[in-house]
Amino acid sequence: MQKIENSIYMIAKTLEFVQHARVSAQIRQSHLERAGSTDPLTIEIKEKALQFEKWLEKRLTQAVEEHPVYHWFSQVKGTGDIAIGKVLGRISIEKCPTISSLWRFAQGAPISENGMVRVEKPKFGEKLHYDAKLKTMMWRLGKCLIQARGKYYNFYRKEKDDLKMRYLGKGWKIIPAAALPRIDKKKHEPDNMISVGHIDNMAQRKMRKLFLAHLWLVWRQAVGLPLSQPYAMQQLEHSHYYDPWDFVDEKRTEKIATKNKKPIKKEQSHQDRVNQNKRASHDI
Numbered sequence: 001m002q003k004i005e006n007s008i009y010m011i012a013k014t015l016e017f018v019q020h021a022r023v024s025a026q027i028r029q030s031h032l033e034r035a036g037s038t039d040p041l042t043i044e045i046k047e048k049a050l051q052f053e054k055w056l057e058k059r060l061t062q063a064v065e066e067h068p069v070y071h072w073f074s075q076v077k078g079t080g081d082i083a084i085g086k087v088l089g090r091i092s093i094e095k096c097p098t099i100s101s102l103w104r105f106a107q108g109a110p111i112s113e114n115g116m117v118r119v120e121k122p123k124f125g126e127k128l129h130y131d132a133k134l135k136t137m138m139w140r141l142g143k144c145l146i147q148a149r150g151k152y153y154n155f156y157r158k159e160k161d162d163l164k165m166r167y168l169g170k171g172w173k174i175i176p177a178a179a180l181p182r183i184d185k186k187k188h189e190p191d192n193m194i195s196v197g198h199i200d201n202m203a204q205r206k207m208r209k210l211f212l213a214h215l216w217l218v219w220r221q222a223v224g225l226p227l228s229q230p231y232a233m234q235q236l237e238h239s240h241y242y243d244p245w246d247f248v249d250e251k252r253t254e255k256i257a258t259k260n261k262k263p264i265k266k267e268q269s270h271q272d273r274v275n276q277n278k279r280a281s282h283d284i
Contacts, residue, residue, distance in 0.1 A: 009089035022049035077150025
């Protein structure tokens with residue numbers, strides 16, 4: 001990783017540790033108060049941790065603003081500096097040559113098991129193929145994107161509606177998770193039945209994958225690494241492409257351009273960037 005990614009990782013990791021310490025002290029203090037007691041040391045730890053937490057958040061914001069992709073994600077609703085910082089610090093874009101490799105590292109891959117497709121999960125004695133902490137941070141960032149109700153939220157809503165129509169069109173029943181039948185006290189989705197929450201999770205996952213694809217494209221371009229078409233277009237021959245800059249919610253400002261030392265200009269289309277990269281590789 002480059003220096004700025006190392007800095008973001010270190011600050012974000014320390015911030016998580018300090019937040020955990022502050023919350024632990026806060027919980028202990030509340031328990032003591034309920035029992036009619038108090039502990040000056042617990043109060044001091046909570047206050048010192050809170051001061052350090054605020055300092056770390058400020059430093060993380062400064063580091064995020066130096067990231068090579070700041071000029072893009074700073075204009076996307078829902079990507080607060082703290083939330084995006086905890087994601088960026090755990091990604092080494094040089095080690096992700098394709099979008100699908102980033103998808104697997106950040107979220108796990110769909111696995112076929114016993115005739116069923118499920119999301120990759122930890123297994124005892126087996127090495128994880130994804131970063132579990134990054135997966136959690138991406139889940140939180142996804143919630144922020146939805147709450148911000150920007151263009152990624154619009155994509156999520158459309159995907160959710162499309163999934164509902166697809167299952168209803170196949171004759172499936174869509175019911176609340178609480179109404180699902182149980183086998184050995186565990187909720188079970190029988191054939192031709194799916195829960196509302198399952199559909200919602202599928203739509204959220206698609207939205208997070210789209211954001212990761214956009215992050216990969218803009219980041220690789222910003223640092224001069226080779227680009228490729230998204231897997232769905234390149235391997236499955238799908239024709240539709242969502243450009244990262246179509247999901248920007250606010251216009252770039254001179255302040256952002258100055259920090260990134262880049263003039264404000266119209267972004268190239270993805271295909272233009274791929275063609276440009278091919279020409280550059282031929283010249284080497």
